[in-house]
Amino acid sequence: MASYLAVPLKRTNEVDLVRPLRRFIENTYSSAQPDDYNNALSEFNKLRNSMMTKSVDKHESALEVLYRYYDQLVAIESKLPMAENQTSSQVPVTPIRVQFKWRDAFDKESLFSGKRTLAISSGSYEKVCMLFNIGALQSQIASVQSLESDEGLKMSVKLFQQSAGVFGHLKDIVLSHIQQDPTPDMNPDTLNALSALMLAQAQESFFRKATADRMKEGVIAKVAGQCSDLYADAMKLMQLTSIRDLWPRDWISCVVMKQAAFHGLSEYYQSCVCKQSKSYGEEIARLKHAKELMQAAQNRGGNTFCFKTDIARIERCLEDAVKDNNFIYHDKIPDVKSLNPVGKAPVAKALPLNSTMSERFTDLFEKLVPLEVHNALMAFENRKAEIINLEVSRLRDATQLMNSILASLNLPASIEDLSGTKVPESLLEKAQKMKDEGGIQFLDKLMQELPSLLTRNREILDESWKMLDEEEASDKQLREQFKEKWTRTPSQNLTEPMRAEGNKYRGILDAATQADAIVQQKYATHKKAFDILSKPQSEIENCLPSANPTAAIQNTPCVQELRKLMEEVETIKAERDTIEHEIKEAKFDMSSKFLSALAEDGAINEESLSQDQLNSVYMPLREQVSSSLSRQEALLGKIQSNNTEFCKAKQSNQAAAEREKVLSELAAGYDMYMELKSNLMEGTKFYNDLTPLLVKFQSKVSDFCFARKTEKDELMSDLQKSIANQPAQAPPQTPQYQQTGQSSSAPQRPVPTPRRAPPPRPTQPPTTQPAPTGAANPPSYGSTSQPQGGAASAPSAPQQQHQPHQPQQQNYNPYGAPDHSPGYPSQYGGGFPMPMPMGYNPYMNYTQPQNPYGQPPGYPGYGGMPPHGYPQPTGYPYPQAPGYPQQTPYPQQGYPQQQWR
Numbered sequence: 001m002a003s004y005l006a007v008p009l010k011r012t013n014e015v016d017l018v019r020p021l022r023r024f025i026e027n028t029y030s031s032a033q034p035d036d037y038n039n040a041l042s043e044f045n046k047l048r049n050s051m052m053t054k055s056v057d058k059h060e061s062a063l064e065v066l067y068r069y070y071d072q073l074v075a076i077e078s079k080l081p082m083a084e085n086q087t088s089s090q091v092p093v094t095p096i097r098v099q100f101k102w103r104d105a106f107d108k109e110s111l112f113s114g115k116r117t118l119a120i121s122s123g124s125y126e127k128v129c130m131l132f133n134i135g136a137l138q139s140q141i142a143s144v145q146s147l148e149s150d151e152g153l154k155m156s157v158k159l160f161q162q163s164a165g166v167f168g169h170l171k172d173i174v175l176s177h178i179q180q181d182p183t184p185d186m187n188p189d190t191l192n193a194l195s196a197l198m199l200a201q202a203q204e205s206f207f208r209k210a211t212a213d214r215m216k217e218g219v220i221a222k223v224a225g226q227c228s229d230l231y232a233d234a235m236k237l238m239q240l241t242s243i244r245d246l247w248p249r250d251w252i253s254c255v256v257m258k259q260a261a262f263h264g265l266s267e268y269y270q271s272c273v274c275k276q277s278k279s280y281g282e283e284i285a286r287l288k289h290a291k292e293l294m295q296a297a298q299n300r301g302g303n304t305f306c307f308k309t310d311i312a313r314i315e316r317c318l319e320d321a322v323k324d325n326n327f328i329y330h331d332k333i334p335d336v337k338s339l340n341p342v343g344k345a346p347v348a349k350a351l352p353l354n355s356t357m358s359e360r361f362t363d364l365f366e367k368l369v370p371l372e373v374h375n376a377l378m379a380f381e382n383r384k385a386e387i388i389n390l391e392v393s394r395l396r397d398a399t400q401l402m403n404s405i406l407a408s409l410n411l412p413a414s415i416e417d418l419s420g421t422k423v424p425e426s427l428l429e430k431a432q433k434m435k436d437e438g439g440i441q442f443l444d445k446l447m448q449e450l451p452s453l454l455t456r457n458r459e460i461l462d463e464s465w466k467m468l469d470e471e472e473a474s475d476k477q478l479r480e481q482f483k484e485k486w487t488r489t490p491s492q493n494l495t496e497p498m499r500a501e502g503n504k505y506r507g508i509l510d511a512a513t514q515a516d517a518i519v520q521q522k523y524a525t526h527k528k529a530f531d532i533l534s535k536p537q538s539e540i541e542n543c544l545p546s547a548n549p550t551a552a553i554q555n556t557p558c559v560q561e562l563r564k565l566m567e568e569v570e571t572i573k574a575e576r577d578t579i580e581h582e583i584k585e586a587k588f589d590m591s592s593k594f595l596s597a598l599a600e601d602g603a604i605n606e607e608s609l610s611q612d613q614l615n616s617v618y619m620p621l622r623e624q625v626s627s628s629l630s631r632q633e634a635l636l637g638k639i640q641s642n643n644t645e646f647c648k649a650k651q652s653n654q655a656a657a658e659r660e661k662v663l664s665e666l667a668a669g670y671d672m673y674m675e676l677k678s679n680l681m682e683g684t685k686f687y688n689d690l691t692p693l694l695v696k697f698q699s700k701v702s703d704f705c706f707a708r709k710t711e712k713d714e715l716m717s718d719l720q721k722s723i724a725n726q727p728a729q730a731p732p733q734t735p736q737y738q739q740t741g742q743s744s745s746a747p748q749r750p751v752p753t754p755r756r757a758p759p760p761r762p763t764q765p766p767t768t769q770p771a772p773t774g775a776a777n778p779p780s781y782g783s784t785s786q787p788q789g790g791a792a793s794a795p796s797a798p799q800q801q802h803q804p805h806q807p808q809q810q811n812y813n814p815y816g817a818p819d820h821s822p823g824y825p826s827q828y829g830g831g832f833p834m835p836m837p838m839g840y841n842p843y844m845n846y847t848q849p850q851n852p853y854g855q856p857p858g859y860p861g862y863g864g865m866p867p868h869g870y871p872q873p874t875g876y877p878y879p880q881a882p883g884y885p886q887q888t889p890y891p892q893q894g895y896p897q898q899q900w901r
Contacts, residue, residue, distance in 0.1 A: 003306040004143035004156075004201050005251055007136035007163075007194060009055050010129055010185065011103045017045045021080055023703070024096045027696055029368055040364035044072060055133060058140050066137060067358035070130045073123060074356075075363045078370035082123030097121040097707065102129045104183040105136065106246050116183050124177040128170060132186065134357070135166030139198060142205075153209045157348070160202035164350035167195035184246050193237035195350060197255065200230035202348035204258070207265075217276075221269035222345035224262045229344060231259035250304050257301025261310070264293030268314050270342045271321075280321065281331035282339060287318040289336045373594045376606040380590050383610050387618050391583050391625050395576045398629050402569065403671050405636055409643050410664040412566040415559050427663060430670040431533045431540060437677060439534040440527075446680035447523065450516055453687035454509065460694040461505055464701045468495050468502075471705045478712070488715060491708065498701060505694060512686065519679055522672060529669020543662075558645040565639050572632060579624050586617050 018041045025037050051069045054062040083095035102125075104116035118125075142159035146152035171191040174182060184190060207223045235255045238247060271286035294311040325331055369377075406412070413424040438445075475491040523530075532543050590613065597604045 003254065003304060004139075004204075005197060005254060006140040006143040007198075008105045009133050009136050009140075010105045012052065012129070013101050014049065014052065015098055015100060017048060017098060018042065020096050020098050020703075023699070024080060025368070028371075029374065032368060036367040037365060043364050047072060051130075055137060058137070058144050060141065063134070063137055063141060064358060064360075066130065066134050068361055070127065070134060071356050071358050071361040072364060073127045073130060075361075076365055077123060077127075078372065079365055079368045080123075081371065082121070082126070084121045096123075098123075099707075100126040100129070102183070105132065105185040106248070107183075107185075118178075118183050120178065120180070122178075128174050128177045128186065131166055131170050135163045135170070135194070135198070138163040138166065139201075142201070147205075147208050147212075150209075150212070153205055153212065156205040157202055157209065160198050160205060161348060161351045164195045164198035164202060164348075165352055167191045167198060168350050169353050171195060184243065187243060189237070189240055190243050190246060193234060193240070193243065196230065196234040196237050199348055199350055200227065200234050200255075200258075203227040203230050203346075204262070206347045207262070217269045217272040219345065221266050221273065222343045223347060224269060225266035225342045226344040226346045226348075228259055228262035228266060230348070231255055231262060235259055253301055254304040257297045257304055260293050260297035260300060261305075261307045264290040264297065264314070265307075265310060266342045267293065268310070268317070271317070275321070279331075280325050280329045281333045284318065284321050284325060284331075284333050285336050285339060287314060287321055290314050291318055369591060369595065370598065372598060372604055373591065376594045376604045376609075377590055379606050380588070380610045380613075383614060384586075384588070387614060388583055391618070391622060392580055394625055394629065395580055398632055399573060399576060400671075400675075402572075402632055402636065404668075406569070406639070407664055407668040407671060409639070410661075410667065411562065411639065411643065413663045413667055415562050415566075415646070424663065427540075427666055427670075428537060430667065431535075431537070434530075434533045434670060434673055437673075440530040440673075441534075443523065443530065443673070443676060443680065446677075446684060447520070450680070450683055450687070453684065453691075454513065454516070457509060457687060457690055457694055460691070460698055461502060461509070464694075464698045465499075465502060467698075467701050467705050468498060471495075471708055474712070475708070478716075482719065485719060486715070488711060494704070494708075498697075498704065501697065505690075505697065508690070512683070515679075516683065519676060519683070523676055526669045526672045526676075529666050530673055533666060533669060533673070558642045561642045562639065562646060565635060565642065568635055569639075572628060572635070576628055579621060579628070583618070583621050586621075588613055588617070 021041055021044070022037070025032055029037075047065070047069045050065050054065040056062075081095045082098050084097065099119050099121045101117055101119035104118075107116045138159040142156045142163065145156040145159075147156070168191075170186070171188045174186050174188060174191065178186065203223070204227050207220070207227050210220050210223050235252070238244070238252055238255060244252075267286045267290035271283045271290065274280075274283040274286060291311070291314050294307060294314060297307065298305045298311065325333075412426050472491040472495060475488075479486045479490065532540060535543070590610070593609055593613075594604050594606070597609065
């Protein structure tokens with residue numbers, strides 16, 4: 001009966017995949033709908049739990065579960081990166097940190113060696129551990145197949161070859177995937193030995209198949225010879241000094257036994273070939289050699305020897321051959337060393353891994369695009385936003401310049417109010433539009449809301465900063481306490497990117513504060529004009545100075561020309577509104593183009609593809625913008641020249657000049673009202689959009705602090721266990737006698753070991769204790785009496801100069817942690833409250849108010865943090881705030897870093 005060796009499985013613990021993956025999707029794939037990933041996350045988590053429970057079943061259905069989970073890990077590598085730190089500059093996102101803890105497959109967990117485990121926050125580590133378990137389970141299923149049936153032999157051959165391919169593939173990739181010292185079972189030498197062993201067992205299954213099919217003895221001899229060579233290779237690899245002690249006790253003896261046994265079987269079947277060719281002497285020589293090899297195998301294998309039937313058959317054949325040769329053939333028996341070696345037939349080979357191991361695999365996250373495509377789309381949107389901002393800014397700056405020039409010339413109001421008594425029609429229309437927009441009351445409301453919105457955002461940022469400071473202070477305190485025993489990465493190395501991101505947010509808020517001050521200054525300058533325009537028509541007429549009639553000049557050529565020019569001004573403004581709308585609403589389908597490029601070339605040339613698409617759409621619109629600007633320049637020249645002639649005709653009327661000045665201020669006030677309204681609404685939107693970003697930042701900080709607290713608790717628990725497992729202090733020795741340079745006959749003075757006095761127990765009633773030997777002044781428990789030879793001590797003063805030696809107990813806590821919080825002592829960091837993720841957040845439930853006025857195009861004063869794809873604001877006089885803060889990768893040191901124990 002064949003005796004196969006099966007690789008044990010690695011063991012792991014349950015982890016929560018849903019929460020960190022969902023948060024990453026929500027923060028990264030902003031356009032993804034919850035229905036696209038909620039069910040997928042639940043199924044993925046269930047798949048991992050099924051993998052843990054099904055692994056113990058030695059059946060192909062269990063192997064299918066492992067295949068599906070491994071394929072899903074491979075499928076999400078490009079979509080949901082789980083790693084300790086950023087591994088690719090092409091994917092500038094913060095990776096998902098899920099800690100996977102796996103135990104060494106050959107871990108005997110002895111009293112002295114302890115457990116060999118390794119925990120890494122890496123999807124690549126989870127993937128290679130899954131590959132190991134796939135190869136191990138394949139070997140286990142192959143080892144229990146029935147060798148009496150043809151199907152069982154075929155399945156055994158297939159699975160052993162697949163297992164050899166898995167371990168061989170692991171040997172090549174394991175160090176690049178783990179990037180730190182692996183557990184012994186994942187050592188490349190170990191994996192190479194396992195691959196060689198699986199290949200040898202696959203060749204052995206071919207041998208069993210050949211004998212069952214009664215193939216020719218010459219073929220069987222070659223198959224057995226190759227099997228012996230493969231076991232010899234496995235034996236050499238398994239006996240390397242670095243891994244020799246790793247294997248179960250009977251593995252090496254079994255491999256050594258099979259190497260000799262199959263060599264003997266190869267000689268036996270070759271002797272059958274010799275008998276058929278009537279080479280009786282060579283037959284006897286090979287049978288003798290086969291018998292010697294089988295006896296050596298029996299001696300080496302001990303209880304693992306499984307060729308008793310074969311050795312008995314060889315002995316019978318040898319006895320018959322010798323008897324026939326002695327009485328009949330008298331053929332000369334050659335020396336075994338002079339015989340030709342038996343040929344080899346290498347029929348077993350390690351099978352390569354398929355692209356998908358499961359035939360029924362479907363990606364649970366097929367609706368999410370790869371991160372390369374997602375980042376290419378984000379870069380494209382940024383390029384698109386730059387073009388939109390530039391062209392819209394050109395149009396608006398030109399329109400603002402034209403409005404300011406017309407306002408300074410009091411056009412078109414000056415050519416409408418030639419009677420000197422009525423309010424110009426254009427001014428009445430502006431006043432009505434201003435009232436429809438809410439008047440000065442609406443501006444006052446927006447002005448009052450801005451400070452509270454700013455304060456809310458600053459509070460969120462300050463709270464996040466406080467959590468980082470407290471976590472870092474706790475880590476420093478524990479590091480100073482435990483010195484080199486505190487092995488985890490310092491907090492300051494891990495929090496540097498988060499602090500940089502927080503500083504960017506703080507800089508954005510500072511820039512927004514300056515923009516608020518500019519808006520308030522403009523509001524104060526034009527508040528009088530706002531008040532007048534918000535009044536009824538009759539009150540506006542009373543606020544205007546009266547002027548003498550100027551009807552005589554209303555039909556002059558300069559006035560008529562100015563009226564035509566004003567009509568052209570309105571035409572240009574209407575055209576610009578249309579151009580701006582077309583620029584903002586341009587549609588692109590870049591997702592399919594990026595996916596096609598990634599599938600064809602394996603990479604995305606985002607810049608080339610984006611520039612081609614953007615130029616094809618925006619080049620005609622840019623030409624329209626340039627044409628509009630050139631037309632405006634010529635138009636303003638004509639307006640200024642005609643207005644000069646018009647002003648000369650009115651120079652004699654001083655009252656008209658004063659009235660024109662007021663009308664000009666009111667026209668400028670209307671333009672400033674519309675500008676401030678747009679600015680304030682955009683500022684409110686800016687603060688409301690910034691709040692969820694700051695809340696996400698706060699959640700990220702909270703998750704980090706919670707993960708660090710969990711890691712700290714585990715490390716503290718390990719330190720406590722290591723201290724608790726240390727041997728107890730030796731009891732006091734019998735007083736020794738010291739040699740003080742005197743002769744041996746001289747009397748010697750004993751130097752007793754002093755006993756330490758026990759601590760005071762103030763809750764017990766006063767008692768008198770006898771002084772222990774060697775203690776000069778024993779304490780009196782609860783007593784206020786004065787000790788001999790000393791001053792009276794205060795009753796409340798604790799007497800802790802000497803601590804008694806206490807016997808070690810089961811629940812001894814060397815750090816003095818309270819019973820309700822084992823492993824988390826308050827004096828080593830417990831005083832710093834670590835916020836739990838998704839804890840109380842007064843801004844988490846904030847909902848952005850509906851904007852009844854739509855989305856105005858760009859807010860010049862708050863340009864630092866628009867939502868993705870929103871045009872970057874520009875324009876005078878608002879400062880350009882810093883750009884959208886990029887997600888900063890975590891440091892290369894990684895978090896957390898643990899070594900196998």
